[in-house]
Amino acid sequence: xxxxxxxxxxxxxxxxxxxxxxxxxxxxxAGGYSNIGPAFFPTLIGGLLLALAPLLAWGxxxxxxxxxxxxxxxxARVQLDKLAWIAAGVTLGALAIERAGYVVAMSAxxxxxxxxxxxxxxxxxxxxxxxLVSILFSVTxxxxxxxGLGLRLPAGWLNRLPGA
Amino acid sequence: MDSSITLSALSALADGMLVALAPANLLYAxxxxxxxxxxxxxxxxxxxxxxALLLPVTAKLExxxxxxxxxxxxxxxxxxxxxxxILLNTPGESGSIVTSLEGNRMAxxxxxxxxxxxxxxxxxxxxxxATAIVALLAPWVVEAALLFGPAEYFALLSLAFVxxxxxxxxxxxxxxxxxxxxxxxxxxxxDGQTGQPRLALGIPExxxxxxxxxxxxxxxxxxETLYAAAHEEADESILSTGRVAMSAxxxxxxxxxxxxxxxIGFPFGCIPAGxxxxxTFLSYAVEKRLSSNPESFGHGAIEGVAGPExxxxxxxxxxxxxxxxxxxxxxxxxxxxxxxxxxxxxxxGPLLFTTQPELVWGLIASLxxxxxxxxxxxxxxxxxxxxxxxIPKRWxxxxxxxxxxxxxxxxxQSAFDLWLLxxxxxxxxxxxxxxxxxxxxxxxxxxxxxxxGQLRRALTISQGNWSGLxxxxxxxxxxxxxxxxxxxxxxxxxxRLLSSPRH
Numbered sequence: 001x002x003x004x005x006x007x008x009x010x011x012x013x014x015x016x017x018x019x020x021x022x023x024x025x026x027x028x029x030a031g032g033y034s035n036i037g038p039a040f041f042p043t044l045i046g047g048l049l050l051a052l053a054p055l056l057a058w059g060x061x062x063x064x065x066x067x068x069x070x071x072x073x074x075x076a077r078v079q080l081d082k083l084a085w086i087a088a089g090v091t092l093g094a095l096a097i098e099r100a101g102y103v104v105a106m107s108a109x110x111x112x113x114x115x116x117x118x119x120x121x122x123x124x125x126x127x128x129x130x131x132l133v134s135i136l137f138s139v140t141x142x143x144x145x146x147x148g149l150g151l152r153l154p155a156g157w158l159n160r161l162p163g164a
Numbered sequence: 165m166d167s168s169i170t171l172s173a174l175s176a177l178a179d180g181m182l183v184a185l186a187p188a189n190l191l192y193a194x195x196x197x198x199x200x201x202x203x204x205x206x207x208x209x210x211x212x213x214x215x216a217l218l219l220p221v222t223a224k225l226e227x228x229x230x231x232x233x234x235x236x237x238x239x240x241x242x243x244x245x246x247x248x249x250i251l252l253n254t255p256g257e258s259g260s261i262v263t264s265l266e267g268n269r270m271a272x273x274x275x276x277x278x279x280x281x282x283x284x285x286x287x288x289x290x291x292x293x294a295t296a297i298v299a300l301l302a303p304w305v306v307e308a309a310l311l312f313g314p315a316e317y318f319a320l321l322s323l324a325f326v327x328x329x330x331x332x333x334x335x336x337x338x339x340x341x342x343x344x345x346x347x348x349x350x351x352x353x354x355d356g357q358t359g360q361p362r363l364a365l366g367i368p369e370x371x372x373x374x375x376x377x378x379x380x381x382x383x384x385x386x387x388e389t390l391y392a393a394a395h396e397e398a399d400e401s402i403l404s405t406g407r408v409a410m411s412a413x414x415x416x417x418x419x420x421x422x423x424x425x426x427x428i429g430f431p432f433g434c435i436p437a438g439x440x441x442x443x444t445f446l447s448y449a450v451e452k453r454l455s456s457n458p459e460s461f462g463h464g465a466i467e468g469v470a471g472p473e474x475x476x477x478x479x480x481x482x483x484x485x486x487x488x489x490x491x492x493x494x495x496x497x498x499x500x501x502x503x504x505x506x507x508x509x510x511x512x513g514p515l516l517f518t519t520q521p522e523l524v525w526g527l528i529a530s531l532x533x534x535x536x537x538x539x540x541x542x543x544x545x546x547x548x549x550x551x552x553x554x555i556p557k558r559w560x561x562x563x564x565x566x567x568x569x570x571x572x573x574x575x576x577q578s579a580f581d582l583w584l585l586x587x588x589x590x591x592x593x594x595x596x597x598x599x600x601x602x603x604x605x606x607x608x609x610x611x612x613x614x615x616x617g618q619l620r621r622a623l624t625i626s627q628g629n630w631s632g633l634x635x636x637x638x639x640x641x642x643x644x645x646x647x648x649x650x651x652x653x654x655x656x657x658x659x660r661l662l663s664s665p666r667h
Contacts, residue, residue, distance in 0.1 A: 009598040012591075013341055020348050023363045027355075035628030038355040041616045042362060045348050052341050059337060060598065082393040083593070086565060087586060090386070093569050094582035102573075106566045113565040116393035117558035133559050141570060150224045151574045 010057035017049030085116035101156015103138045110134035173303045180525025184533045189232045192225070193530050196233035197537045200240020205247050205549045206560060207254045208388055211480075212603070214241035215500035216380040217564070219507065220571035227508040228523045232530040234504050238497065239291065239534045242480060243542050246283045246473055247549055251276060251403050259440035259476040262448045266461065266468030271403040273464045278410045282418045282466055283473040284542050285410075289419075290426040290474035291535040294481035297430060298488075299528050302517075305489035309514040314622035315633050319642035321615040324492055326646045327435075328604050331442065336653075338600045345591075346608025347615075349374055356613075357620060369580040376503040376609055377575065381568040382585045383602050384496075387592020389561045394593070404550075408543050418470040421451050425474030432475075433482025433494070440479035440495070447475035481531065488512050488524060491614070496603035499610055506610075 024042035089112035096105035111134045119126035145151040183189060199221065203214040218237050222230035242259075249260040250267035263283060270279040312320070329339040352363045353373030364370040410418065425447045432443040451467040452458050461468055484501075486492040491513035493499035505512050510520065517524050542549070572585045595602055619633075626632020634640040648655075 006598070009341075009594050009600065012594065013345065016345065016348065020351070020363060023365075027360055027362055036620060036623055038358045038360050038362060041619075042348075042351050045344055045351065045612075049341070049344050049348060052337065052344065056337055056341055059335070079394050079396065082396075083390050083590075086386070086390055086393055086561075087590070089562070089565055090569065090582060090586040090589070093566075094579050094586070097569075097573060097582070098579050102570075106569065109569060110562045110566045113389070114558040114562040116389075117556075117561060118396065119556070119558060130558070130562075134562070137559075137563055137566060141566070145220075145570065145574065149221065151220070152577060153570075153574065154577075 006060040006063065007057055010053045010060060013049055013056065014053035017046050017051075017053060020046030020049060082116040086113045089113035097156075098154055099156060101158050102153040103135075103142050103155075104157055106138040106141070107131075107134040110137055169303050169307060170300060173299055176303075176521060176525045177299045177529060179522070180527075180529035181532075183228065183522055183526030184232060184529035189229055189526065189530065190533065192229045192233035193236045193534050194537055194541075196236020196238075197240040197534055197541055198236075200237035201244040201247075201538070201542060201545075201549060202240075202552060203237075204241030204244025205552050206244075206555070206564075207248055207252055207553060208392055208561075209564070210260075210384075211238070211241035211245055212380070212496040212500055212606075213384040213388065213564075214244070215497060215504070216377060216384050217567050217571060219377050219500070219504055220574045222504065223507060223574065227510065227520075228526050230508070231504065231523060231527045234501065235527055235530050236534045236537065238480070238501060239287075239477075239531070239538055241497075242477060243284060243287060243538055244549065246287070246476075247280060247542075247546065248553065250279045250283065250469070251550060252553060259444055259480070261441075262444045262472040263469055263476070265448070266465050268403075269462065269464035270466065270469065275464060275466075276403050277408040278414050278466060279464075279469050280546055281408050281410045281543060282414065282470045284539060286418065286422040286425065286470045286474040287477040288535050288539045289422045290429065290477040291481055292532065293426050294430055294433075294478040295528060295531040295535070298481060298484050298531075299525075301434075302485050302489045302528075305485055306514040306517050309490050312514075312638070313636070314618045314625060315636060315639045316642065318615060318618040318622050318633065319639035319646070320490065320492065321611055321618065323642050323646040323649075324494070324611060325608070325615070326650045328494070328607050330649055330652075335599070338598070339604050342595065342600050342602065343604035343608040346379075346605035346610075347612030349379060349605075350609045350612035351616075356617065367580075369578060373613075374584060374609075375572075375575055375581070376499075376506065376606065378572050378581055378584055379588050379609055380496075380500060380503065380606050381571055382588020383592035383595070383605060385564050385568040386585060386589025387596055387602070389565055390589055390593040391596045392557070392561060408546055414466050417466050421447075421467040421470035422474040424450060424454075425471040425476075426478040428471075429475030429478030430482045433479035434485050435494070440476045443475040443479050444472040447471040484528075484531075488516070488527075489514060493607055493610060496606055499603065499606045502610055 020042050024039045024046055027039040027042065089109040092112060093105050093109035096108060111130055114130045121129065142153060146153055184193065199218055200214060203209055203217060204211060215237060222233050225233065245260045246263050248254055249264035250271050253264050253268040267279045267283065270276065325343060329343050330336050352370055354361050354371050361371055428447045428450065429440065429443040433440065448468055448471060451471040452461045455461065455465065455467055480497060483494050483498040486494055487498045487502055491511060493502045502512060510516060568585060569582055572581045573579070575581065592602065622633055634643060
């Protein structure tokens with residue numbers, strides 16, 4: 001197995017640290033009486049993040065080599081493709097909530113996210129049940145939060161329904 | 165010894181009781197307990213996630229009612245979590261790991277009822293005692309905290325950073341990474357002192373900073389959902405509860421364990437030494453040691469559920485002392501509670517006791533009320549909670565995703581925040597995958613801006629002279645302790661190196 005997944009987090013951390021450092025250098029430093037301005041803390045944190053990344057990478061590399069050597073049973077299967085269903089659900093929700101409205105966007109998000117998990121029923125029956133539950137869930141939360149708690153949520157396409 | 169502080173605490177608590185017992189607030193406490201238990205019982209949903217998910221529900225209430233409801237959610241989530249740990253063997257949070265150790269064995273042996281009962285009554289006893297101690301102790305801490313200036317606060321926050329890094333999670337490098345990432349996230353937005361935007365990339369939505377609740381929902385709720393989807397596990401069978409009654413022998417074995425658990429859990433919850441992992445394991449070890457038949461441990465010993473559950477609840481309650489009196493959250497759950505305060509623009513700390521006594525003491529009193537409500541609610545309704553465990557995973561997690569999106573969007577009606585939620589969720593997945601602790605990230609996000617503000621204020625007072633940070637004995641000691649804790653592994657290995665040749 002590739003060692004890249006183990007190094008993903010240290011690499012992300014280094015990238016984040018570099019980003020913070022670069023951004024900090026663009027902040028006009030006016031220290032005032034304290035001698036430390038708005039750029040001080042970002043520079044410090046960015047530097048620490050960047051310094052920590054190679055240490056973590058080293059540790060992750062060691063762990064990886066260690067577990068690979070002593071592992072007798074195959075590691076649990078990781079299905080990264082399942083993540084796509086949930087990411088797609090949130091993405092669609094983010095894109096649609098202000099156009100199509102809360103109920104439509106969240107029903108779609110629910111339906112997509114549910115596909116990331118296995119079902120005991122056959123494909124089409126499962127999909128029909130998911131669709132029913134997703135609509136029920138978003139309609140219930142819509143009423144509970146708008147009428148019950150006074151939260152403002154976009155109605156979207158529901159405004160075009162006859163009688164609405 | 166100044167007894168007037170204790171006396172005024174008692175009278176303030178009595179006033180708080182009047183607030184908590186007002187019909188509307190009683191209703192909020194009841195609702196909070198109900199919702200907290202219902203969400204907390206769901207598998208994969210620990211107390212911190214429960215609090216994050218239910219924060220938006222309280223957003224439109226007035227602060228006192230909201231905090232009272234929140235206290236109910238806090239306790240309800242704990243009760244719900246132990247129910248799941250016992251019946252399903254999936255502890256929602258580190259504090260329930262020990263509970264599932266013995267509790268699930270008891271349930272497998274057909275003794276789920278007594279296990280649930282000793283957990284519920286133990287939590288009740290511990291919660292009641294711990295709340296009373298909180299009420300007596302908090303004013304003293306407030307009294308001390310009022311002497312704190314910016315330098316002392318900065319030193320205290322530094323100590324909290326170090327201890328949180330060291331104690332939450334297995335690996336201090338990973339803890340430090342999570343903490344620093346949280347602090348970095350907290351830097352995003354307009355700098356309060358100079359009005360300059362930082363790390364915002366010119367995106368107007370980022371100028372106000374990133375909401376703690378948003379990050380918490382992303383890291384905890386979305387991250388957990390992503391992890392559950394990618395790492396498919398065999399479904400654990402749900403064990404039936406049977407009769408929820410304890411025999412005379414169960415009572416005899418449980419009550420000393422409850423009291424010992426409370427005594428162990430409380431001190432650990434007070435100090436910024438992070439969470440309830442250590443006291444619950446410690447309580448388990450103590451019960452095993454004191455037991456007349458230690459061989460029953462590992463096969464469903466009731467003391468092994470009673471002690472750790474009490475330690476867990478006492479620790480969680482004690483965490484309110486630093487949270488309320490100093491504004492210092494020591495665990496992820498306490499951090500979510502603090503986020504609840506910040507939602508109303510309230511900053512917990514010594515001043516809150518004088519500016520909002522009704523809220524603080526109403527909250528403390530409602531912890532007492534909440535405990536009673538929970539005991540009355542949980543034991544009879546346990547069958548209903550068990551039925552919640554049978555919700556199919558795909559609907560459960562899809563519902564969590566939608567609920568997190570609803571809460572995020574509802575905060576400021578911004579679709580942009582949903583992208584941040586997705587980003588935080590993916591980071592949360594990566595952190596779970598790489599075994600990074602999540603709590604330091606949330607704590608860093610909350611405390612980072614405070615630490616920066618206090619540091620800059622302290623240095624302004626000392627005219628930019630760094631020695632101003634250690635000029636008072638309190639701050640010098642706090643910083644010294646922080647340094648020692650941070651460098652302890654080097655000391656320890658140094659001592660080992662020095663002492664080994666002689667043996």
